[in-house]
Amino acid sequence: xxxxxxxxxxxxxxxxxxxxxxxxxxxxxxxxxxxxxxxxxxxxxxxxxxxxxxxxxxxxxxxxxxxxxxxxxxxxxxxxxxxxxxxxxxxxxxxxxxxxxxxxxxxxxxxxxxxxxxxxxxxxxxxxxxxxxxxxxx
Amino acid sequence: xxxxxxxxxxxxxxxxxxxxxxxxxxxxxxxxxxxxxxxxxxxxxxxxxxxxxxxxxxxxxxxxxxxxxxxxxxxxxxxxxxxxxxxxxxxxxxxxxxxxxxxxxxxxxxxxxxxxxxxxxxxxxxxxxxxxxxxxxxxxxxxxxxxxxxxxxxxxxxxxxxxxxxxxxxxxxxxxxxxxxxxxxxxxxxxxxxxxxxxxxxxxxxxxxxxxxxxxxxxxxxxxxxxxxxxxxxxxxxxxxxxxxxxxxxxxxxxxxxxxxxxxxxxxxxxxxxxxxxxxxxxxxxxxxxxxxxxxxxxxxxxxxxxxxxxxxxxxxxxxxxxxxxxxxxxxxxxxxxxxxxxxxxxxxxxxxxxxxxxxxxxxxxxxxxxxxxxxxxxxxxxxxxxxxxxxxxxxxxxxxxxxxxxxxxxxxxxxxxxxxxxxxxxxxx
Numbered sequence: 051x052x053x054x055x056x057x058x059x060x061x062x063x064x065x066x067x068x069x070x071x072x073x074x075x076x077x078x079x080x081x082x083x084x085x086x087x088x089x090x091x092x093x094x095x096x097x098x099x100x101x102x103x104x105x106x107x108x109x110x111x112x113x114x115x116x117x118x119x120x121x122x123x124x125x126x127x128x129x130x131x132x133x134x135x136x137x138x139x140x141x142x143x144x145x146x147x148x149x150x151x152x153x154x155x156x157x158x159x160x161x162x163x164x165x166x167x168x169x170x171x172x173x174x175x176x177x178x179x180x181x182x183x184x185x186x187x188x
Numbered sequence: 189x190x191x192x193x194x195x196x197x198x199x200x201x202x203x204x205x206x207x208x209x210x211x212x213x214x215x216x217x218x219x220x221x222x223x224x225x226x227x228x229x230x231x232x233x234x235x236x237x238x239x240x241x242x243x244x245x246x247x248x249x250x251x252x253x254x255x256x257x258x259x260x261x262x263x264x265x266x267x268x269x270x271x272x273x274x275x276x277x278x279x280x281x282x283x284x285x286x287x288x289x290x291x292x293x294x295x296x297x298x299x300x301x302x303x304x305x306x307x308x309x310x311x312x313x314x315x316x317x318x319x320x321x322x323x324x325x326x327x328x329x330x331x332x333x334x335x336x337x338x339x340x341x342x343x344x345x346x347x348x349x350x351x352x353x354x355x356x357x358x359x360x361x362x363x364x365x366x367x368x369x370x371x372x373x374x375x376x377x378x379x380x381x382x383x384x385x386x387x388x389x390x391x392x393x394x395x396x397x398x399x400x401x402x403x404x405x406x407x408x409x410x411x412x413x414x415x416x417x418x419x420x421x422x423x424x425x426x427x428x429x430x431x432x433x434x435x436x437x438x439x440x441x442x443x444x445x446x447x448x449x450x451x452x453x454x455x456x457x458x459x460x461x462x463x464x465x466x467x468x469x470x471x472x473x474x475x476x477x478x479x480x481x482x483x484x485x486x487x488x489x490x491x492x493x494x495x496x497x498x499x500x501x502x503x504x505x506x507x508x509x510x511x512x513x514x515x516x517x518x519x520x521x522x523x524x525x526x527x528x529x530x531x532x533x534x535x536x537x538x539x540x541x542x543x544x545x546x547x548x549x550x551x552x553x554x555x556x557x558x559x560x561x562x563x564x565x566x567x568x569x570x571x572x573x574x575x576x577x578x579x580x581x582x583x584x585x586x587x588x589x590x591x592x593x594x595x596x597x598x599x600x601x602x603x604x605x606x607x608x609x610x611x612x613x614x615x616x617x618x
Binding site: 090093095100101104106109110112113114131133134135136139141143144145146147149 | 203229231232235245246247248249484485488489492511512513514515520522524565566567568569570572573574576577594595596597606607608609611612
């Protein structure tokens with residue numbers, strides 16, 4: 051339904067204050083959402099990192115900032131190591147990595163490590179966003 | 189138990205070591221590198237130069253990498269010769285390393301033109317940490333520098349030098365900077381940004397002689413350009429490109445063209461010997477042939493493919509084309525594939541400009557074969573994905589450059605496969 055609440059929840063969860071008003075109105079630089087809603091005619095969906103099996107972004111990263119955890123399968127980014135070259139953005143065919151221009155680092159879905167359920171999933175009023183665990187052959 | 193030897197310790201070598209360990213946790217694995225450091229990110233040497241980063245913050249993998257992957261790291265040691273008969277690497281100092289599977293991931297060497305005077309003190313190249321350390325140590329007392337070459341390395345050293353408050357003149361043989369990865373409007377946009385940061389540009393020119401200082405002839409004092417202009421400078425950085433470091437393979441049975449020739453498994457013409465990265469000629473799916481594409485991501489993927497095959501897991505290289513994304517003086521620049529298509533021949537270019545961004549998509553028939561983005565690069569990945577897959581864009585061509593372009597414009601089957609996170613196969617791999 052393209053309410054975009056997931057974008058809001060993502061941004062707030064990745065802000066410093068984790069407070070809606072402060073995150074949008076006071077924090078500078080403002081946090082960025084790592085999920086985006088696309089809408090075209092009757093079609094709408096939310097898109098974030100797919101944590102790919104063979105992640106192009108990890109393979110392409112010039113500094114080693116991106117990695118895929120062999121245990122959890124989560125693809126994450128170490129902001130300390132990121133140089134903000136946006137090579138991962140060029141190589142991600144999903145358009146799921148976001149340039150945090152003001153901080154000069156790439157941002158992406160991290161499955162909200164501080165929450166039991168990622169913020170986007172918890173807030174989705176239509177239960178359109180779901181989290182499923184999958185066992186891989188590894 | 190197989191014995192693996194990897195010569196080199198950068199993007200390709202690390203990719204290979206990780207892939208070997210994925211498949212074979214046991215076999216002995218040795219990495220040999222002339223450089224004394226653990227693998228580090230070469231593109232970060234510019235941040236090292238201007239003191240924004242230490243080696244610790246440049247490491248490509250955590251400190252524990254070699255131990256965790258059970259790699260014997262022979263760092264700071266040079267491989268001199270290959271004995272293909274005995275399957276041994278002869279090391280400097282007399283050691284011999286036996287291999288069952290060997291990977292040549294030796295990278296590239298900076299090209300130094302035969303210009304008179306380049307042997308003087310104060311002349312540098314800029315591809316390794318040692319290069320950056322040497323230039324950094326020389327910087328006190330450097331007020332003016334000349335950078336030969338307006339490509340990626342030239343831009344990156346120029347930016348770092350400007351941050352150190354050095355006046356910089358870039359001398360570029362072509363009539364514009366970033367000529368290999370940009371089209372003309374893209375280059376002009378970068379040049380505008382360079383001028384805003386007080387970089388002096390001399391395009392369409394070369395350095396014909398490096399001159400010494402009046403009282404210290406062995407130390408750089410100025411350069412003479414091909415138009416006979418003389419530019420005083422305290423340091424000179426040569427950044428005109430790299431050539432494959434093929435020395436170990438040259439003169440052996442390993443087939444070498446411009447780089448080491450490899451097949452889809454990254455195997456050379458000699459059984460048990462593989463090559464990847466800047467030293468290898470691997471398949472380019474846009475050019476439709478094997479050629480040098482010396483970029484970090486292709487080296488890493490090539491290494492991964494080589495490693496899996498070395499360890500016995502049959503894997504094909506998906507193909508790689510020239511693709512770069514970087515940021516100089518705050519201006520993001522991304523490009524891929526064919527950015528300067530030959531006139532006619534069925535190529536079509538779509539372009540979009542705003543005040544601070546420029547986008548171009550090059551089409552052949554209904555397929556994307558090239559991309560240029562400056563400023564706003566957010567859509568580069570979606571476009572490059574469509575290009576890699578060789579998708580027919582006729583049903584969504586008019587949306588390609590719009591700000592709202594997204595997965596929603598792609599055919600349903602493609603959109604679904606993206607949403608499911610399925611791998612994007614390149615044209616060549618199908």
